[in-house]
Each structure stands twice: as structure tokens, then as C-alpha cells.
Amino acid sequence: MKEEQQNEVEEQDETLYEHHKFEAGEGQKPLRVDKFLMNFIENATRNKIQKAAKTGNIYVNEEQVKQNYKVKAGDVVQVMFEHPPYEFLLTPENIPLDIVYEDDTLLVVNKPAGMVVHPGHGNYSGTLINALVFHFENLPNNSSDRPGLVHRIDKDTSGLLVVAKTEQAMTYLSKQFFDKTSEREYVALVWGNVEEDQGRVEGNIGRHPKNRLQNTVYEGQDADQKGKPAVTHYRVLERFGYVTLVSCKLETGRTHQIRVHMKHIGHTLFNDERYGGERILKGTSFSKYKQFVDNCFKILPRQALHAKTLGFIHPKTGKAMSFNSEIPDDIQACIEKWRHYAKNQKEVL
Structure with missing residues (x-):
């Protein structure tokens, strides 16, 4: 029994989570994988990418590669780590919200410029979703597991967003955006x-x-x-x-x-x-x-x-x-x- 439990632990330790995945286009000329990733990952530094390569976290076509590997057309490049992407680790934060309208079904917020809508690479805190999960409990997840989010606007774009507070609202509002009736x-x-x-x-x-x-x-x-x-x-x-x-x-x-x-x-x-x-x-x-x-x-x-x-x-x-x-x-x-x-x-x- 102990041996089975030990095997389970070892298997869990070997689990890798995909943080980034890119496919090199048809016109891709041979390019070092660290330089390739620098062009594709926002807020990444060459030092961080090289460190990921040295620790065996960069894969091309499901094989580990070093930083001097030359990416060519059709290659699938992945960055894998033993922990889930930080954007899925949502931390409630007491950030004020400019709420234009609210009822028991939805709310409309006026997002300031500079605020990221949801956590992502390089922006794991201070986002609209960090604020939403602090102020509201049990928000429904959208298809990307992001609480309350029906649509989004860019970080440096200001303005109005509608947020769903119930599953019904999430489904109904998302359909309006999909059907182009909003x-x-x-x-x-x-x-x-x-x-x-x-x-x-x-x-x-x-x-x-x-x-x-x-x-x-x-x-x-x-x-x-x-x-x-x-x-x-x-x-x-x-x-x-x-x-x-x-x-x-x-x-x-x-x-x-x-x-x-x-x-x-x-x-x-x-x-x-x-x-x-x-x-x-x-x-x-x-x-x-x-x-x-x-x-x-x-x-x-x-x-x-x-x-x-x-x-x-x-x-x-x-x-x-x-x-x-x-x-x-x-x-x-x-x-x-x-x-x-x-x-x-x-x-x-």
C-alpha cells in the first residue's frame, strides 16, 4: 500500500502544466528558441527564457530542447512548469470598483485605463477579476473559467463592461455578444x-x-x-x-x-x-x-x-x-x- 502511495506522489511530482504554446508559421526561418519566445511572450526577458531552457522547461514537438535549438516552420513550442499558470490562482483583492449599475443578476462597471481585466502572463494581481472575486461571492465562470466575465477590453482602454452574477445571466449575456445583438x-x-x-x-x-x-x-x-x-x-x-x-x-x-x-x-x-x-x-x-x-x-x-x-x-x-x-x-x-x-x-x- 505504501509503495502505491509513493508511486502516486512521484506521478504527481512529474505533472507538468502548459504555460505557453506557439506554432511556428509557414514562413518561419530558423531562429533560436529563446529569441523565438521573446517575440511571442509579453513581458518576458531573455534571461527568464534561458533559465527556463536550462531547467528543461522548454519543449519543441514534445521533446525537451536547449536555448540554442533552432525553431523552424511547423514546430510546436511549449513552455511547461510543475505549477499551474498563475492566472488560474485567483487572489481576492480589495480594489475599489466604479459600479455604474447593479442588481441581483448583473453589474456594469466603468474600468479605468491601466487595469487589466483578467490575470495573465506578467499581470497576476490588480486585475478587474481580482477585485470582482473580493467584492462578490459565487460568480459564475465563463467558458475560460473566468468569474463573471462576459466580455473584455484591453488594459489601456477605459470604459464599460457588463459582469454576470448568475449562471443564467452568463449564458444569456454571452449569447447576445456571440449573436452580435449587444x-x-x-x-x-x-x-x-x-x-x-x-x-x-x-x-x-x-x-x-x-x-x-x-x-x-x-x-x-x-x-x-x-x-x-x-x-x-x-x-x-x-x-x-x-x-x-x-x-x-x-x-x-x-x-x-x-x-x-x-x-x-x-x-x-x-x-x-x-x-x-x-x-x-x-x-x-x-x-x-x-x-x-x-x-x-x-x-x-x-x-x-x-x-x-x-x-x-x-x-x-x-x-x-x-x-x-x-x-x-x-x-x-x-x-x-x-x-x-x-x-x-x-x-x-
């Missing part, structure tokens, strides 16, 4: 003069082949294989010459959808570092203008995107509900600076 409107400041007063962007969105931290639009034969259908409707709210304030309504909800679609049509979000919007993409070469833009970046140290409006049918009452949030101070201050700049330019002309 209403989601964002306000964004984008580079360039958007010429059309309104338009529709349609393009399948999937992981960027060379940078896993980005998504991109796939067209042609690759579209269905490498991306998921995505549709964004935009409307111009105000033009400031070198930048434009737009309203974006989502028909689908892909990761980084507005950021990817607006870049795809040549209008990257203002100060969106991940997609190149932290550089001056439109305007003059005058040093005065450069100083003005740098000041705008300081006022708004994130992408200019806010989830302003959220609408859905209440799971219990069947009534249509709609919520609206104010544009945050940092985006509003940036808009005011551009508005003043555009007015002065017109007066000079």
Missing part, C-alpha cells in the same frame, strides 16, 4: 484626416505572423484559415487636421479589433504604442509641432480609446438597457489640445 460604441482619436464621414471596415483578424503581441487583418485565401471575421462601423465626430475623433461600433468583438481595423485603413490610434501610434504619423516637420505632439502624449500616455456606450437585453426582465460613460479626463484633455491647435491653424491660414 451594442458597443467606442470613442477613438486616430492619426490622419478620415475623409469619409462614415464607413465600414471588414477584414478577418488573427495573430500577426511575426509578432504575437499584435493582431493583423488577413485577406484573400489566407483570411478564413488565419483570421476570424470582424466588422467595425465608424463615424467621424470631429476633425482636427492631423488627427480625427471617431465613434466606432463593433459588430464583432475580436481582440484589438478597433486598433487593428483603424490601422488597416491607415488611421492608427493616437499613442497606441503596440501598433505604432506613439510616433508622429501625420503632420509637419517643425520642431514646435513635435513638441506639441509630445505634450499630447504626456497628457494621454496610452491609446486614445474609450468604451463609451454599452447596451444589451436584461437576462431576467427582458428589457433593453443602455449605459453611457463620460470620456475620461486624459482623453478629453488631449482632444481639447488638438481642438485648440486646429483652430489656431485655421486662423493662421
Whole structure:
């Protein structure tokens, strides 16, 4: 009996948990596995990756490899550890929530910029879910085992989210998002003069082949294989010459959808570092203008995107509900600076 128990312990000790998994694309040229993983894992350092390789935690095609292994097209790279990923170890944290609406079925929260929605690599605490599990007991899990979460927005995007408090609400609300019947409107400041007063962007969105931290639009034969259908409707709210304030309504909800679609049509979000919007993409070469833009970046140290409006049918009452949030101070201050700049330019002309 003791021997059986000992075998059980040994088997448990050998259990490995997958923390990351990537498949090298068709165009992948031979590249050291540590460099390959640096391109794909957010907030990772080369030192940490090399340490994982030395301790035998990196696998390619289910075989342990060293850091100098050359990844080639079709290789499946995994990072495995003896402990579960930290994002599954949820710690309740007493973080204040800006609750816009609450009843016994659901709540609507206004997420500040800088707050991650759920734990993930490099962000294991301080997230919206850490706050939710502290303030609310027995929240239902979604299909990814994340309590209460019906949908999400990016870390540096501010705005409205609906959270389910019951299993029924989770099922009902998730179906609305899946069926594209929920209403989601964002306000964004984008580079360039958007010429059309309104338009529709349609393009399948999937992981960027060379940078896993980005998504991109796939067209042609690759579209269905490498991306998921995505549709964004935009409307111009105000033009400031070198930048434009737009309203974006989502028909689908892909990761980084507005950021990817607006870049795809040549209008990257203002100060969106991940997609190149932290550089001056439109305007003059005058040093005065450069100083003005740098000041705008300081006022708004994130992408200019806010989830302003959220609408859905209440799971219990069947009534249509709609919520609206104010544009945050940092985006509003940036808009005011551009508005003043555009007015002065017109007066000079």
C-alpha cells in the first residue's frame, strides 16, 4: 500500500502544466528558441527564457530542447512548469470598483485605463477579476473559467463592461455578444484626416505572423484559415487636421479589433504604442509641432480609446438597457489640445 502511495506522489511530482504554446508559421526561418519566445511572450526577458531552457522547461514537438535549438516552420513550442499558470490562482483583492449599475443578476462597471481585466502572463494581481472575486461571492465562470466575465477590453482602454452574477445571466449575456445583438460604441482619436464621414471596415483578424503581441487583418485565401471575421462601423465626430475623433461600433468583438481595423485603413490610434501610434504619423516637420505632439502624449500616455456606450437585453426582465460613460479626463484633455491647435491653424491660414 505504501509503495502505491509513493508511486502516486512521484506521478504527481512529474505533472507538468502548459504555460505557453506557439506554432511556428509557414514562413518561419530558423531562429533560436529563446529569441523565438521573446517575440511571442509579453513581458518576458531573455534571461527568464534561458533559465527556463536550462531547467528543461522548454519543449519543441514534445521533446525537451536547449536555448540554442533552432525553431523552424511547423514546430510546436511549449513552455511547461510543475505549477499551474498563475492566472488560474485567483487572489481576492480589495480594489475599489466604479459600479455604474447593479442588481441581483448583473453589474456594469466603468474600468479605468491601466487595469487589466483578467490575470495573465506578467499581470497576476490588480486585475478587474481580482477585485470582482473580493467584492462578490459565487460568480459564475465563463467558458475560460473566468468569474463573471462576459466580455473584455484591453488594459489601456477605459470604459464599460457588463459582469454576470448568475449562471443564467452568463449564458444569456454571452449569447447576445456571440449573436452580435449587444451594442458597443467606442470613442477613438486616430492619426490622419478620415475623409469619409462614415464607413465600414471588414477584414478577418488573427495573430500577426511575426509578432504575437499584435493582431493583423488577413485577406484573400489566407483570411478564413488565419483570421476570424470582424466588422467595425465608424463615424467621424470631429476633425482636427492631423488627427480625427471617431465613434466606432463593433459588430464583432475580436481582440484589438478597433486598433487593428483603424490601422488597416491607415488611421492608427493616437499613442497606441503596440501598433505604432506613439510616433508622429501625420503632420509637419517643425520642431514646435513635435513638441506639441509630445505634450499630447504626456497628457494621454496610452491609446486614445474609450468604451463609451454599452447596451444589451436584461437576462431576467427582458428589457433593453443602455449605459453611457463620460470620456475620461486624459482623453478629453488631449482632444481639447488638438481642438485648440486646429483652430489656431485655421486662423493662421
